[in-house]
Amino acid sequence: MAPGWWTEAVIYQIYPRSFADSDGDGIGDLPGITARLGHLAELGVDAVWLSPFYPSPQADAGYDVADYRDVDPLFGSLADADRLIAEARAKGLKVIVDLVPNHTSSAHRWFRAAVAAAPGSPERARYIFRDGLGPDGAEPPNDWQSVFGGPAWTRLVEPDGRPGQWYLHLFDTAQPDLNWDNPEIRAEFVDVLRFWLDRGVDGFRVDVAHGLIKQADLANWEEPQEILSGNEADKPRPPMWDQDGVHEVYRQWRQVLDSYDGDRILVAEAWVEPAERIARYVRPDEMHQAFNFEYLLAAWTAPAQYAVITRSLEATDAVGAPTTWVLSNHDVIRHASRMGLSAKGGRPNGIGIGDPQPDAALGLRRARAATLLMLALPGSAYLYQGEELGLPEHTTLPDESRQDPTWERSGHTQRGRDGCRVPIPWEADAPSYGFGPTDASWLPQPPLWAEYALDRQQGVSGSTYETYRTALRLRREYALGRGTLEWLSSGDEVLSFRNGGLTVLTNFGTAAVPPPAGELLHSSAPLDADGRVPTDVTVWVRHS
Ligand code: GLC
Numbered sequence: 106m107a108p109g110w111w112t113e114a115v116i117y118q119i120y121p122r123s124f125a126d127s128d129g130d131g132i133g134d135l136p137g138i139t140a141r142l143g144h145l146a147e148l149g150v151d152a153v154w155l156s157p158f159y160p161s162p163q164a165d166a167g168y169d170v171a172d173y174r175d176v177d178p179l180f181g182s183l184a185d186a187d188r189l190i191a192e193a194r195a196k197g198l199k200v201i202v203d204l205v206p207n208h209t210s211s212a213h214r215w216f217r218a219a220v221a222a223a224p225g226s227p228e229r230a231r232y233i234f235r236d237g238l239g240p241d242g243a244e245p246p247n248d249w250q251s252v253f254g255g256p257a258w259t260r261l262v263e264p265d266g267r268p269g270q271w272y273l274h275l276f277d278t279a280q281p282d283l284n285w286d287n288p289e290i291r292a293e294f295v296d297v298l299r300f301w302l303d304r305g306v307d308g309f310r311v312d313v314a315h316g317l318i319k320q321a322d323l324a325n326w327e328e329p330q331e332i333l334s335g336n337e338a339d340k341p342r343p344p345m346w347d348q349d350g351v352h353e354v355y356r357q358w359r360q361v362l363d364s365y366d367g368d369r370i371l372v373a374e375a376w377v378e379p380a381e382r383i384a385r386y387v388r389p390d391e392m393h394q395a396f397n398f399e400y401l402l403a404a405w406t407a408p409a410q411y412a413v414i415t416r417s418l419e420a421t422d423a424v425g426a427p428t429t430w431v432l433s434n435h436d437v438i439r440h441a442s443r444m445g446l447s448a449k450g451g452r453p454n455g456i457g458i459g460d461p462q463p464d465a466a467l468g469l470r471r472a473r474a475a476t477l478l479m480l481a482l483p484g485s486a487y488l489y490q491g492e493e494l495g496l497p498e499h500t501t502l503p504d505e506s507r508q509d510p511t512w513e514r515s516g517h518t519q520r521g522r523d524g525c526r527v528p529i530p531w532e533a534d535a536p537s538y539g540f541g542p543t544d545a546s547w548l549p550q551p552p553l554w555a556e557y558a559l560d561r562q563q564g565v566s567g568s569t570y571e572t573y574r575t576a577l578r579l580r581r582e583y584a585l586g587r588g589t590l591e592w593l594s595s596g597d598e599v600l601s602f603r604n605g606g607l608t609v610l611t612n613f614g615t616a617a618v619p620p621p622a623g624e625l626l627h628s629s630a631p632l633d634a635d636g637r638v639p640t641d642v643t644v645w646v647r648h649s
Pocket of ligand 1: 165168169205276312313374435436
């Protein structure tokens with residue numbers, strides 16, 4: 106049997122609030138996406154993954170779902186979703202939707218029922234309610250911290266007005282964690298999977314896939330809690346992440362997907378290290394893919410890139426799954442800015458006015474080199490909307506505009522993820538840079554957006570957009586996603602490998618180096634006057 110489409114697919118992440126706004130309210134929507142699908146076909150990706158568009162109070166930009174079987178009026182209707190799926194299919198694009206099983210919104214009917222019901226009731230047993238500690242239960246049940254800052258427990262006021270039980274929320278207070286030991290929850294999500302599979306989606310990106318099962322004793326955990334934290338190989342496993350019990354859930358889901366026609370996939374969002382632990386999510390009877398966050402987080406040096414690429418390939422090969430690659434998404438600083446930050450500043454969660462600012466030119470140069478390196482690797486790659494324009498992070502967003510709950514919950518110490526979520530520019534001279542028909546934009550767009558607009562880059566040789574398009578065309582032509590990597594050089598300054606008919610070289614050193622022998626097909630920036638590959642440039646050469 107031919108390998109599934111997903112083993113080599115380039116999957117483009119759409120963040121619906123910020124992609125395209127059809128009605129001018131400043132928030133992107135499904136009809137907006139449908140109208141812009143031509144861009145994605147033109148770019149040459151294989152599939153789109155849509156971040157959540159379900160009914161939601163939007164406490165965490167839709168990752169707080171109040172109804173898993175509908176569309177929020179902000180984004181359109183179920184009919185709009187059907188139209189989007191059909192139009193995408195007509196353009197040869199697959200559609201993956203986001204599934205958020207770790208928690209619901211506090212506005213979900215189940216949570217409302219739980220709050221209204223008594224301690225010990227079946228309604229409360231759908232979530233993780235506990236009595237507090239101390240004589241009057243005023244202390245939280247354990248010391249867990251929320252990923253967004255502050256305690257991971259909130260105390261209820263019981264229906265009779267007295268302070269009552271506490272509920273667990275690993276994220277915002279408006280995102281209560283579900284109790285996955287309860288069979289009713291498992292049955293419900295199987296039904297939700299079927300609901301979207303029946304509507305024709307090609308798969309699910311599974312949010313916080315490593316969080317569903319908690320260690321039974323809810324033991325204290327003294328370590329800090331971060332969205333980017335995983336399990337370092339030499340550290341004990343946190344009691345809230347990557348528990349062995351999660352795998353049973355995905356085995357059951359896999360059976361559901363396999364009972365459908367076509368090739369439908371599950372993709373794990375699991376911030377888990379090392380690569381061998383992540384590979385457990387993509388064993389043959391579980392999910393199809395898992396995001397490779399170790400790759401996203403790797404330093405831009407030849408040894409670090411060599412190590413992470415080699416390790417990733419080995420770990421997924423061992424379980425027979427494709428490796429995935431990703432550089433940007435809606436939770437991290439866009440790689441065009443991240444790669445222009447000084448390494449000494451660590452890895453900030455957001456950048457704002459007054460913070461050390463990235464070197465934009467250096468960041469973009471490295472980002473383009475990194476993207477060309479990534480798109481030449483065998484496996485499947487993820488792109489985040491706007492990276493094909495070389496879009497930087499908005500690093501001077503006024504703090505008053507911030508919407509990520511991280512900013513408030515961290516007591517204004519972590520700026521959070523708004524800077525990568527700003528609505529993207531399509532036309533330099535249009536209102537909201539073509540995002541919508543009006544000037545409205547739920548996060549302010551910086552004036553800089555004009556120079557990154559799609560219409561400024563189309564047909565402009567050497568623009569980031571054309572660089573991506575050429576790379577995607579060649580990737581398909583040379584079947585790079587299906588290929589095998591063979592290292593030619595893995596020194597401190599230069600990485601070079603073969604994949605099928607292509608030789609790829611990235612120069613991390615300070616001096617220019619000669620390109621590999623053969624016909625130069627593509628490069629992330631021009632070669633120097635002597636035909637050598639300058640610092641922070643990747644070239645693709647057809648070897649003879
Ligand atoms: C995932 C999402 C992130 C969200 C969190 C809670 O990490 O990618 O955006 O805030 O889950 O649902």
